[in-house]
Amino acid sequence: MRALxxxxxxxxxxxxxxxIGQTGPGLLVLVCAMGGDDEGAADKLALRVAKLRIFRDDQDRMNRSVLDIGGGALVVSQFTLAADTRTGNRPGFSSAAAPEEGRRLYERFAASLAAQGIAVQTGSFGADMRVRLVNDGPVTIWLDTADRA
Structure with missing residues (x-):
């Protein structure tokens, strides 16, 4: 699975x-299930996100996780993270999981993140959504559960 x-x-x-979903200080997580991903990938990604130390500590260093600060997470499905842009001008998305599987793994990721003790709200899988954010830092991190070289 991939997450921004x-x-x-x-x-x-x-x-x-x-x-339909919002969070105060915390994380916006854009998530994409890739072909071949399973529940283990969703759980692994959720644990990585929960423990990712990208919040400031008392010395102004990125040394705290969303768990440490008691922050929330807004989780939004984003199949376009699977974009293949190696050729041409139109991205391909064939490496994304099929819609039914993508929904199941997206929901599993959100539930697994919530099980870590994080207040999670979500978007609507497959819907046309408008996402608003105030990026703090800015800090933007790309995570992928597999080496897709």
């Missing part, structure tokens, strides 16, 4: 003009 993790002061997601 952003440290945020706040973030929200809207569907059809209504806010």
């Amino acid at each position: 993790v952003q440290r945020v002061a706040e973030a929200s997601v809207e569907v059809e003009g209504a806010v």
Whole structure:
């Protein structure tokens, strides 16, 4: 699985003009299940996100996790993280998991992250969403559970 993790002061997601998920200080996590991923990948990614030390400590160093600061997470599905841009001008997405599998693993990731003790809200899988965020830092980290060289 892949995730783009952003440290945020706040973030929200809207569907059809209504806010369906939001967080204050914490993380915005854009998530994509890739073909061949399984529950283990979702759980591994959730644990990495929960323990990722990208928040400032008392010495202003990135040394604290979202767990350490008591922050929340807004988790949004983003199949475009599977984009293959090696050729041409139009990205290909064939390496993303099939929609049903992608939904299942996205939901598993969000549940596994919540099981770590993080307040999690989500977007709507497959919906046309508007995501708003105030990136803190900015800090943006790319995570991938597999070596996809």
